[in-house]
Amino acid sequence: MKYLTTIGLEVHAQLKTQSKMFCACPVEFGAEPNSHTCPICLGLPGALPVMNEEALRLTVLTGLMLDCDIADVSKFDRKNYFYPDMPKNYQISQYDLPLSSNGRVPLHDLAYPKDAQKNIPVLDKEVHLVRIHLEEDVAKSFHFETTTGIDFNRAGTPLMEIVTQPEIKSPEEAFAFLTSLKQILIYGGVSDADMEKGQLRCDCNVSVRPETQGELGAKIEIKNMNSISGVRRALAFEIERQIAALGAGEKLEQETRGWDDNVGETFLMRTKESAHDYRYFPDPDLVPVKTEVLLADVRARLPELPKRKRARFVQDYEITPYNAGVLADDLELAAYFEKAARLSKKPKGIANWILNDLQSALSAAGKTINDCPIPAEALNELVLLIDSGKISGKQGKEVFAEMFASGKSAAAIVKEKGIEQLSDTTAIEKICDEVIAANLKAAADFKAGNAASLNFLKGQVMKLSKGKANPQMVGGILERKLRK
Ligand SMILES: [Zn+2]
Numbered sequence: 001m002k003y004l005t006t007i008g009l010e011v012h013a014q015l016k017t018q019s020k021m022f023c024a025c026p027v028e029f030g031a032e033p034n035s036h037t038c039p040i041c042l043g044l045p046g047a048l049p050v051m052n053e054e055a056l057r058l059t060v061l062t063g064l065m066l067d068c069d070i071a072d073v074s075k076f077d078r079k080n081y082f083y084p085d086m087p088k089n090y091q092i093s094q095y096d097l098p099l100s101s102n103g104r105v106p107l108h109d110l111a112y113p114k115d116a117q118k119n120i121p122v123l124d125k126e127v128h129l130v131r132i133h134l135e136e137d138v139a140k141s142f143h144f145e146t147t148t149g150i151d152f153n154r155a156g157t158p159l160m161e162i163v164t165q166p167e168i169k170s171p172e173e174a175f176a177f178l179t180s181l182k183q184i185l186i187y188g189g190v191s192d193a194d195m196e197k198g199q200l201r202c203d204c205n206v207s208v209r210p211e212t213q214g215e216l217g218a219k220i221e222i223k224n225m226n227s228i229s230g231v232r233r234a235l236a237f238e239i240e241r242q243i244a245a246l247g248a249g250e251k252l253e254q255e256t257r258g259w260d261d262n263v264g265e266t267f268l269m270r271t272k273e274s275a276h277d278y279r280y281f282p283d284p285d286l287v288p289v290k291t292e293v294l295l296a297d298v299r300a301r302l303p304e305l306p307k308r309k310r311a312r313f314v315q316d317y318e319i320t321p322y323n324a325g326v327l328a329d330d331l332e333l334a335a336y337f338e339k340a341a342r343l344s345k346k347p348k349g350i351a352n353w354i355l356n357d358l359q360s361a362l363s364a365a366g367k368t369i370n371d372c373p374i375p376a377e378a379l380n381e382l383v384l385l386i387d388s389g390k391i392s393g394k395q396g397k398e399v400f401a402e403m404f405a406s407g408k409s410a411a412a413i414v415k416e417k418g419i420e421q422l423s424d425t426t427a428i429e430k431i432c433d434e435v436i437a438a439n440l441k442a443a444a445d446f447k448a449g450n451a452a453s454l455n456f457l458k459g460q461v462m463k464l465s466k467g468k469a470n471p472q473m474v475g476g477i478l479e480r481k482l483r484k
Contacts (some may be wrong), residue, residue: 043088
């Protein structure tokens with residue numbers, strides 16, 4: 001029996017604002033617990049919320065980047081529940097009038113896990129969205145041996161929820177979706193989307209059904225995933241588990257599960273019977289939001305999106321789509337490339353240097369492109385020196401290593417080390433004449449048809465020039481002289 005998998009994701013992204021959603025407390029990761037609180041985010045009676053306009057703008061910007069419909073009027077609602085992380089016993093969220101609806105996220109090939117990139121079932125797939133809404137985050141609980149501590153620094157920070165249609169078909173597609181989405185959020189400056197810091201979190205709804213069955217299987221939710229590779233592992237485990245259960249004749253019920261990354265298994269948290277009834281109602285302390293003015297502000301902030309940047313790199317700089325994909329994958333790396341490539345007649349060479357030598361040097365040194373010791377202009381200078389024949393490709397590697405270690409310019413290193421390549425025709429001709437005169441037998445052998453003799457002579461010229469002669473020029477000059 002074959003089974004079909006259906007996955008839908010709910011992603012929470014922390015917005016990059018200075019202050020919280022409804023109060024002036026600062027948003028700061030890693031601050032002393034409960035140091036950023038006030039009566040509003042502690043939910044004390046009588047405290048009144050005030051909207052953070054930048055959070056509204058960032059949510060509308062996300063809507064525009066993801067091709068959503070932006071609501072003319074949106075409003076906030078109270079989502080009621082009793083839980084220690086929310087002392088006012090409701091969370092301010094959006095129910096029936098979210099800021100954005102519909103929209104889509106294009107999945108890029110390189111966003112799939114490396115081992116799945118050769119076997120992508122649907123190329124250029126787009127995952128459609130249901131909605132994007134804005135809400136406040138809850139406090140964070142820390143469970144100790146006998147007690148639980150609650151940090152209210154996170155309570156009330158702006159949180160954007162992005163809900164997909166159930167059209168993701170595999171753990172690998174879920175991985176590609178999250179990677180692609182994360183990239184767009186970073187491009188837009190909307191969120192740092194660092195899953196390790198909890199800035200991007202994800203709930204996964206997954207169901208399987210026999211291929212012959214029309215209606216979807218029981219929806220099982222995996223809560224609070226905090227890494228993209230964890231999402232992939234959890235889904236893979238859960239799909240196997242559900243298929244095995246169905247195969248054994250069990251009936252699956254709607255339920256919520258957790259993921260234990262250490263054990264590599266999902267576990268039951270609650271069944272449908274204990275599902276919440278949140279009794280949403282409009283928040284009477286907050287007026288509805290007209291988006292017209294926000295939209296006008298935000299349009300000017302729309303960035304070039306990853307998909308367009310990749311296409312432009314291929315078109316403007318004639319690099320391969322693969323290289324364009326890797327460069328555009330990281331906004332800073334893309335900016336570095338473009339700075340060097342704009343100056344260069346050889347953008348292809350620039351791309352190769354960045355993706356091979358520079359990236360491996362950076363990772364060996366534990367650095368990122370932001371603290372790269374070689375400025376983009378300096379890399380361009382190196383490529384130019386090689387391209388003009390001033391130094392050989394091999395010497396270029398040596399110069400590059402020195403540039404990376406010392407931060408000196410390529411020209412300065414070449415001068416210092418005296419490694420400039422000999423590309424002066426007259427000088428090379430002179431050496432060639434000397435070598436031919438000293439090796440008359442080899443010269444005669446070449447003339448008689450022994451092609452290998454040329455390599456021998458070439459080697460002698462290189463030796464005599466102390467390795468400095470331009471090898472291509474040496475080959476050409478020797479041949480011309482011997483064919484006379
Ligand atoms: Zn506060």
